[in-house]
Amino acid sequence: MDAAFTAEQDEIRRTLREILGKRCGPDEVKAAVRTADGYDRELWQQLSRQLGLPGIAVAEEYGGVGCGPADLALACEETGRALLPSPLLATAALCVPLITALGTDAQRSALLPSLASGGLTAALAVPGPALATALALTGEDPAGQWSGGGRAGGIQARADAAGEGWRLYGEAAQVLDGHSAPLLLVAAHAGGFARSRTLLFLVREGAPGLVRSRQTVLDETRPQARIQLRDVPAELLGLPGGEGREADVLGALAATGRTASAVLAAEAVGAAGQALARTVEHVCRREQFGRAIGSFQAVKHRLADLYVQVQAARSAAYYAAWDPDQGGLALAQALEALRMTAGEAIQLHGGIGFTWEHDAHLYFKRAASDELLFGPVHRLRAHAADRAGLFGPAPADAAPAHAPAPAPAHGPVSTAAAVAASSPAQEKVAV
Numbered sequence: 001m002d003a004a005f006t007a008e009q010d011e012i013r014r015t016l017r018e019i020l021g022k023r024c025g026p027d028e029v030k031a032a033v034r035t036a037d038g039y040d041r042e043l044w045q046q047l048s049r050q051l052g053l054p055g056i057a058v059a060e061e062y063g064g065v066g067c068g069p070a071d072l073a074l075a076c077e078e079t080g081r082a083l084l085p086s087p088l089l090a091t092a093a094l095c096v097p098l099i100t101a102l103g104t105d106a107q108r109s110a111l112l113p114s115l116a117s118g119g120l121t122a123a124l125a126v127p128g129p130a131l132a133t134a135l136a137l138t139g140e141d142p143a144g145q146w147s148g149g150g151r152a153g154g155i156q157a158r159a160d161a162a163g164e165g166w167r168l169y170g171e172a173a174q175v176l177d178g179h180s181a182p183l184l185l186v187a188a189h190a191g192g193f194a195r196s197r198t199l200l201f202l203v204r205e206g207a208p209g210l211v212r213s214r215q216t217v218l219d220e221t222r223p224q225a226r227i228q229l230r231d232v233p234a235e236l237l238g239l240p241g242g243e244g245r246e247a248d249v250l251g252a253l254a255a256t257g258r259t260a261s262a263v264l265a266a267e268a269v270g271a272a273g274q275a276l277a278r279t280v281e282h283v284c285r286r287e288q289f290g291r292a293i294g295s296f297q298a299v300k301h302r303l304a305d306l307y308v309q310v311q312a313a314r315s316a317a318y319y320a321a322w323d324p325d326q327g328g329l330a331l332a333q334a335l336e337a338l339r340m341t342a343g344e345a346i347q348l349h350g351g352i353g354f355t356w357e358h359d360a361h362l363y364f365k366r367a368a369s370d371e372l373l374f375g376p377v378h379r380l381r382a383h384a385a386d387r388a389g390l391f392g393p394a395p396a397d398a399a400p401a402h403a404p405a406p407a408p409a410h411g412p413v414s415t416a417a418a419v420a421a422s423s424p425a426q427e428k429v430a431v
Helices: 007-023 026-033 039-050 069-082 088-102 106-118 245-285 297-322 324-348 350-354 360-374 375-390 413-421
Strands: 124-126 155-159 164-177 184-191 197-204 211-214 223-234
Touching: 007 039, 007 069, 026 360, 069 088, 069 245, 069 297, 088 106, 088 124, 088 164, 088 184, 088 245, 106 124, 124 164, 164 184, 164 197, 184 223, 197 245, 245 297, 245 324, 297 324, 324 350, 324 360, 324 375
Parallel strands: 124 184, 155 184
Antiparallel strands: 155 164, 164 223, 184 197, 197 223, 211 223
């Protein structure tokens, strides 16, 4: 098996790293997140034109590059290194797969080319702090209670009086890039108690009754908005369904969650690797008692432990990019590696590292924010164990007991990846 990246993948990595190295330093990141959009529009357009970044995983027939989720994850590892504030995650990793899976031919033809070119961005709005639940990252909810469940709260959908459209009423509190995206993909509960189901709707900017406000968040590179829908006109994503419509929606959300978790894992690994590199650079330069503090054995041991943890997380992320069923476990390992590396970076930078303005805190905030949005780590691992049947029978829709051959990876494959490639599902969760 050839475990090396292809020439095209290496070129994507090299070009993206070169552009971000020039245009996305810590000062540029801090300036971009304080703009009205929360990101540098000029840089976003450059990445869209030169690399086709938002369309990497979009089919060529819709104007995309035609690559797969593994290529998107590889690109996101580089954006994670730079902590790039952009609509890439919300648009390419969350909304594009849902539109591709559930949209009608007319909706795909109308939306995907604009999304792939970067001219249109989108955001996924789910009620309350339920993003991880909606994407089935931390648990299964086959009844779709997170969308409202027919009770007050959540987001409720009803057919309008003419029967030609839908109206939405409710609120979503944590919508990634929801303040700036011209297109919102809204998960709402429909049918009341009698025909309770969860559906997805398209809402355009400027729709009457739509109120969007940017929130103050811990990690400014992950801008979030509160979305209020006050009898807002909406378009159903896909065709009006029959018996299996809700199963299609929940299944598509779960499949999107598996792919997004692999992308997020790669992004977290990129951030952890860069935080470690910056820390190594600092301890080699900073002197104490007449010698670099990186020469002290205690510091070497801490950095060596971090290096092993980051490399193991990178191997798991590459494996998950090839086999998204392992995305939840890879995301848990990557988020833990980022949290540990960011925390140690602050410690090893000494007194200056504890100042809130220091660059090390950008990585620490990213680690804390991602775990709040998509975790926590122990719940990601617990859900992976449940799906694998480690402590009981596996769910009917769980991944097959045996995975295919190991994923292409750059460098050594982790123990978790090797075990997952050759062992029963009960052993896939071992880390």
